[in-house]
Amino acid sequence: MDPLVVDVVHFYPRENSQPHYTIKFEVINEENPTTAIVRRGQPFNGVVRFTRPVDENEDTVQLVFTLGDKPQMDTQGAMFLKRDVLPDKYNWTAKILDVQGDTISFEVSTPVHLPVGVWALRVVTRVKSSQAREVYDFDQDLYILFNPWNPDDQTYMEDTNLLQEYVLNDVGKVWVGPIKTTRGKPWFYGQFDSIVLPATMFLLDRAEIPFHQRGDPIKLTRAISRIVNSNDDGGVLVGRWDGQYDDGTAPSEWTGSVEILGQYLETQQEVPYGQCWVFAGVVTTVCRALGIPSRVVSNLVSAHDANSSLTVDKYYTETMEELDFDPNNPQGADSIWNYHVWNDVWMARPDLPAGYGGWQAIDATPQETSLGMYQCGPAPLEAIKQGVIGLNFDVEFMLASVNADLMRWRKDPDSESGYSMVDTNNYHIGRMILTKKPFVFDPLGDEDRQDIIGEYKYREGTASERLALMNGVRYSERAKRYYAVAANASNDVTFKMRDIDTVPIGKDFRVIVDIDNISNEGRNIKAAITATSVFYNGVKSELVKKIEGKVFVGPQKHEQVSILVKADDYLPKLVEYCNMKISAMAIVDETKQSWADDDDFQVLRPNINIKFNEDLILNQPVTAVLSFVNPLERALTGCEFRVSSSGVAGRALRVPADDAPPRALVSAQLPVLPNKLGMISFVATFKSAELKDINGAANVEVFEG
Template sequence: MEPLQVDVVHFYPKENAQPHNTIKFEVVNEENPTTTIVRRGQPFNGVVRFTRPFDENEDIVQLMFTLGDKPQMDTQGAMFIHREAVTDKHMWTAKLLDVQSDTVSFEVSTPITAPVGSWALRVITRLKSSSDKAFYDFDQDIYILFNPWNPDDQTYMEDTDLLQEYVLNDVGKVWVGPIKTTRGKPWFYGQFDAAVLPACMFMLDRAEMPFHQRGDPVKMARVISRIVNSNDDAGVLVGRWDGEYEDGTAPSEWTGSVDILAQYLETQQEVPYGQCWVFAGVVTTVCRALGIPSRVVSNLVSAHDANSSLTVDKYYTETMEEMDYDPNNANGADSIWNYHVWNDVWMTRPDLPPGYGGWQAIDATPQETSSGMYQCGPASLEAIKQGVIGLGYDVEFMLASVNADLMRWRKDPEAETGFTMVDTNNYHIGRMVLTKKPYVFDPLGDEDRQDITGEYKHREGTASERLALMNGVRYSERAKRYYAIAGNLSNEITFKLRDIDTVPIGHDFRVTVDIENTSREGHNIKAALSATSVFYNGVKSEVVKKVEGKIFVGPGKREQISILVKSDEYLPKLVEYCNMKISAMAIVDETKQSWADDDDFQVLKPNINIKFNEDLIINEPSLAVLSFVNPLERTLMGCEFRITSSALEGRTMRITAPDTPPHAPVTAELPFQPKKLGTINIIATFKSNELKDINGAASVEVLEG
């Protein structure tokens, strides 16, 4: 008798996907799926048919699962199929379920720590009475993913309902824009698209992540934060912030992650261009695809602390002109981003003391290196909140991002350090940390906004918040020096820069400072007011208007100084996302008291309105109309909408629109034929030569005919 020859192996991709929470992956829903996607630490079923009947007393069948080209102990699982197999969460086992002549049904159990990836299977057969073997290599993909539904998995989330949002939801929102006008930008994650898992495997290989480490979500999350940017190792996205995107796709044009990952997989080249929310959108797609619970986090008024002082330092000349460099740090100045977007991922942290598991911050936007590479995190939110900066990874950088103090310094030849402190602001940084609320998607408003500031820091001004920051300062010699000087400031004159809340594009605005003299003597004050267009990461583009002057304020008197900025002064100088910074500085002649403040706001643009002319019926053609009104006094040229939806053939479409005169509606029609019932989401962006970064979204129900 010869060893058994395998005729066919089958893994019931659809049936296994249901209990494994992988049924949303497109490839398991094809007519004859050839890809099996399961989660580790949970049994799945298979069947093997041989070319002759299986004899339980004589035939031995062994399954050999391997990951990577050089399998070692951690990256291979070998087991015999037998009836008495006892499952153990740390072992590979194969249990014989049923024999029907030449067909054997079995159940495979994988270890709860199995590395995540695309595993290969070889079936080895022999007779008990002989050492001759026959081999059969299964030629289809078997993906094993993290299992946050399993209490023994490191990614386990106790409230498993939340996994509907943090693993299974393929559409979301990212909050962008300065604090007063921040709004949710819809984003299509699309983690179940056919291109995504192969792209994830390609990324991990490109990052040269050892296969045996791919079961550890801590190491996995750190590698993902590095490989989603292209700085070290030809990763996914090239970051760019200067408005020059002609040789790629402008960051504001992307509607989701799938186009980016598909392009990366297809060309095997970095994709131009990304900014923070694009990096964060792709990270969420990758994490959710692999089974790591993930959310996108926006920090409004975000510090980039370049010298680990836990402060953001701004320097001024003796006459209170702002200096655009840091005289105490050759590596670059601290900066404040209007907003910055990163990710939280969920896991236990066996590498840290107890109490630091749960949400962990990771950031794929390349800002500073960590261990020599552009990667950041995972940093425990609990460690950030308590100021425990010694726990891996990058807690200090993240603590500064959400809770640094803003300190202003004026050049002073008589001061020991060469600078005297102008003022310190404890409340400026990390005004609000936002994410999308689970189970809600509001395409038109902000009903789905969740404020998670309290998970990152204690309430501003409370003793706990100061203590957490000072806890961090205590561990840092440099930070101690900065905070020592902040103790002794007295001021007779108070200055207040008035907030500008909203300016619709095309309208004028005014910059005003209120001054009050609380002393018994009159004072002469030199002041400067300016309005500048800025990129969202705090880099200045062009000064729109600047005025300097002198004013006398009598004892006990109040005065104000202001400038009017007209739309035709700022429109030609606006940069992407229309962010503006107003700055004011003053110095009192007699006492040398100095003051400075600045504020950010955004010139507001319209949203795209998406309307359907009638109810959507499955498999029936329909029309969506996209529109908004041109807010400018000039004609829009080169108009194009980009639309993404899971209900569109090929996911993403571009539609050109005609040139549109001032204040006229810009419209485009999108033909539609929905193929499945339930809710579909549509995400749109618009660009023209004169106006960019216009967004819109809609959710609509598809009904039975």
């Protein structure tokens, strides 16, 4: 008798996908799906048909699963099909469920710590009485992913309801913009799109992560933070912050991750251009596709501590002109970003003492190297909150991002270090840390906004918050020196810059500084106020307006200085995202007391309205109308909308629009063919030569015909 010859192997892609929570992947929903997608540590079913009937006493059937081209112990599983097998969470098993004629139905169980990826299957058959064997190589894809629903998986989330948001939700929001005008920018993650898993496998290979390490979410997410930027290793996105994007796509134009990952897979080249929320959006897509719970996190007023002092230091000349470099750190100055976006990923941390599992911060935006590469994290939020900077990975950098003190220094020939302390602000950095609230999506408003600052730090000014920061300072010699100087300074004039709340684009605004002399003698004060346009990472673009002068404030008296900034002053100088920085500084002649403060705000732009002129019916064409009112006193030229949606054919659609006169309606029509039932989301962006970074989103229900 010859060994069995395999006719067909089938893994029931659709049936297995229900208990494995993989039913949303597009390839599972094709007419005759051939790709199977399952989660580790959980049984899945298959069937093998041979060219002759099976004789259970004589025939042996062996399944050999392998990952990568050089399988080792961790990346290979070989087992014989048997009747009486008990599943075991640490080993591969294959159990016969039924034998009918030429067909065997079986159930495979995989180890719960298995590396994730595309596994290959070889079926080897023998007859007991002979040495001859037949080998069959299965030629379809079998993806095995992380299983956060399984209590033994390192990515397990106890509240499994939250996995609907952090693994299965394919649309979200990223909060961008300065603290007073921050708003949620809709982002289409699209992790179930047919190109995302292949693109993810390509980028893991590009990052050269050994196959046997791909089951460890700690190593994997650290590598993902490195490979989503292109700095070291031909990663996905080229970061750029200078407004020059003509040879690529401007960061503000992207509507989601699918187009980026598709371009990366197709060209096998880095994709221009990304900024922090684009990196973070792609990271969430990759993590959710692999089954690692992930969320996008925005830190409003984010510190970049370039010299590990746990402070952000600003330096001024003797006359209080701000220096744009750090005299104590030639490598680079500290900076403050209006906001910075990174990711939290969820996992247990068996490599650390108990209590540091749960959410971990990773950051794919290249800022500082960590162990020689542009990578950051995973840093446990609990370690950041407690100021425990010795734990892996990059806790110190993340602690400074959310909780550094802002210190201002003025050149002072009489001081031992050459600089004297102007002031120190404990409240400035890390004002809010925002993410999308689970189970809510508000396309036009902010009902879906959740402030998770309490997970990153204690409330500002509380004893616990100071203790956590000082806990970090205690471990850093450099930080100790900075904090020692901050302890002594006396002042008898108070200064306060008034907040600017909202400025709609095209409107004037005024900056006011209140000065109170609380001494019993008059004070002569030199003061200056400037308004500058800035990129969101804190880099200045152009001076918009500046005033300087002297003011006398009598004993126990109040005065104010102010500057009016007109629309015509700032409109020609606005850069992307329309961020403005107001800075004020002052010196008291008699006491040499100095003061400085600055404030960021964003000139507000309208949202895109997305409307449909009739109900959406499955597979029936309908027209979407995209519109907003031009807020400027000048025409808009070179207008284009971009739209992404999970429920229509064609992933990212571009629609040119006519030039729009001043204050007129800008609109375009987009033919849409819905191909999915239920609620679908649309995400849109708009650009023109005069106005960029306009966003909008809508949720719409698609009905049966």
